[in-house]
Amino acid sequence: MKKHLINYDISKNFDTHILKETMVLPVYQNELFITCLVCENSNIEEFKKYVKITIKTLFTKQESILFEIDNLALKRELFTLAKQLSLSSSQRNTRFFIYQIVNLAILKNASDIHIETMSEVLSVKFRIDGVLIEFFRFDMAIYSLVSSVLKLFANLDITQRRLPQNGRFVIEEFANYDFRISFMPTINGESIVIRVLEKDFDRFYLDKIGFSDSSLALIKDKITLTQGLILVTGPTGSGKTTTLYSIIKELKDTNKKIITVEDPVEYKIDNITQISLNREIGLIYSEILKNILRQDPDILLIGEIRDAESLQSAITAAMTGHLVFATLHTNDAVSTIFRLLDLQGEGFLIASVLKCIIAQRLVRKRCECGDNIGCEECNHTGYKSRTIISEVLDIDDNLSSLITSHATLLEMKQQALLSGFIGMYEDGMQKVRQGITTQEEILKALKS
Numbered sequence: 001m002k003k004h005l006i007n008y009d010i011s012k013n014f015d016t017h018i019l020k021e022t023m024v025l026p027v028y029q030n031e032l033f034i035t036c037l038v039c040e041n042s043n044i045e046e047f048k049k050y051v052k053i054t055i056k057t058l059f060t061k062q063e064s065i066l067f068e069i070d071n072l073a074l075k076r077e078l079f080t081l082a083k084q085l086s087l088s089s090s091q092r093n094t095r096f097f098i099y100q101i102v103n104l105a106i107l108k109n110a111s112d113i114h115i116e117t118m119s120e121v122l123s124v125k126f127r128i129d130g131v132l133i134e135f136f137r138f139d140m141a142i143y144s145l146v147s148s149v150l151k152l153f154a155n156l157d158i159t160q161r162r163l164p165q166n167g168r169f170v171i172e173e174f175a176n177y178d179f180r181i182s183f184m185p186t187i188n189g190e191s192i193v194i195r196v197l198e199k200d201f202d203r204f205y206l207d208k209i210g211f212s213d214s215s216l217a218l219i220k221d222k223i224t225l226t227q228g229l230i231l232v233t234g235p236t237g238s239g240k241t242t243t244l245y246s247i248i249k250e251l252k253d254t255n256k257k258i259i260t261v262e263d264p265v266e267y268k269i270d271n272i273t274q275i276s277l278n279r280e281i282g283l284i285y286s287e288i289l290k291n292i293l294r295q296d297p298d299i300l301l302i303g304e305i306r307d308a309e310s311l312q313s314a315i316t317a318a319m320t321g322h323l324v325f326a327t328l329h330t331n332d333a334v335s336t337i338f339r340l341l342d343l344q345g346e347g348f349l350i351a352s353v354l355k356c357i358i359a360q361r362l363v364r365k366r367c368e369c370g371d372n373i374g375c376e377e378c379n380h381t382g383y384k385s386r387t388i389i390s391e392v393l394d395i396d397d398n399l400s401s402l403i404t405s406h407a408t409l410l411e412m413k414q415q416a417l418l419s420g421f422i423g424m425y426e427d428g429m430q431k432v433r434q435g436i437t438t439q440e441e442i443l444k445a446l447k448s
């Protein structure tokens, strides 16, 4: 809908409750007419009482109008600030402008802030619960200023606009957050993406991720083992890191040496040895794995098993008295076994070290408003925050011997079901029945 740059100054002349009641949002005005966003439920006749000139209408969805009316005061403030900045560039005001955007992103629980140069406008979007939502459109005139100040934040070269740049920064006012920033040249200027990382490690709770009671009991049992391999699988963005950090947190208070290999380390954790890959100096994955056992760990978190070599390292560590956690890009728990066999893992070795496989996806939770046009809390999407749907496969003796004897996928699945395995779809449908999420979310998640 937003082909137009909304002039928030115009709505200043109307009480917000009138805008909400009539569901009409004026967005542009000249001497002859006033242009308004309207929807099928707008009361234009009522709105006419408040204007003296001709009303032109632009049709859109009801939730889009309500979304625009949310945080109207802040939008107006930013709009005014942007206008000032386009007239006289001021670093101080640009900082304030950026802080306001970051502040709203944090309030909205956004994981990323996208600042994109379109042909005529600067678009600001937030990724919330995995979904990108456009919050603002500003005049392109402020782009150079915003880009330069963000580069200063991250100590990057402000004259460079034709090559990608990456960095990180902190903002004193948002001390609990780290920001990672990426600049990418595009045909219209640059695309800037800021990842918002909450530093607070305390928010990782295995109990609160969304595992069913039986899955949770199984996981808690398995992570107390002193040796073996535990896998967390799923596509990118399925919450694997959260699950692993929550497991680490569960184990952290024990008298054990925990070492993690990360690419890169996103959350710094006390009392844990964290290693960040650094390809520039040759600190690559295989080099770390080759040497890691000399560090005498009890528990190892080695990131993604991506090839035969990393699988071999995981197996070796798991066979020699270490509890190893790793991730894999596979669709479901049982097929993960076949992925390992494909990576040239010997069946009997895999059978002896593998203890459990957790497969998971993230789904959005229904907002409490339960309204089909949503509310301000859920940005009129009907969904707020996320949970997981999962399946946890216990590699018990029966399954272990099937792996050794190279049984088929179907045979393994049947055996798992006999032992009480609950698949991800069924786990999800239980959450649908409990009113936590919707079937659409489950189906969407399982397609990925």
Ligand SMILES: [Zn+2]
Binding pocket: 367, 368, 369, 370, 371, 374, 375, 376, 377, 378, 379, 380, 382, 383
């Ligand atoms: Zn809502």
